[in-house]
């Protein structure tokens with residue numbers, strides 16, 4: 001059973017996704033090490049544009065279509081969670097003017113040689129359309145299919161759809 005995300009965290013992720021539009025936002029949800037549950041929301045900085053400007057060959061996409069967490073920030077997080085006895089539960093990011101699906105680029109990052117890059121970590125994708133966060137979906141590793149699949153139960157619990165009239169504003 002996956003823990004339900006507190007509504008305040010969902011709002012907080014939506015707020016971050018809207019604030020960083022038209023760039024993708026990213027971050028992590030941490031949990032107590034070796035136990036179930038979640039403990040902390042840890043937004044990260046999307047450095048994709050810096051790397052794209054410096055090295056367009058290896059980083060062909062801009063932050064509108066990709067996210068990249070600086071290795072230094074990853075190191076900071078590793079230090080943080082060692083102190084607090086936490087571990088990474090979920091990596092989240094937003095899609096700019098696209099649905100909350102798991103894209104080929106997401107798969108490329110999440111799967112290394114047929115195995116999860118971060119074993120035990122799920123992925124949360126938030127859709128931001130015209131600057132408004134509309135929904136989020138969780139993707140879990142499917143051992144048999146060797147692929148990430150949308151979590152149907154989490155979808156029911158986590159998805160917050162906003163009505164069409166609000167989207168039009």
Ligand SMILES: [Zn+2]
Pocket residue numbers: 093094095102103105106125
């Ligand atoms: Zn993505």
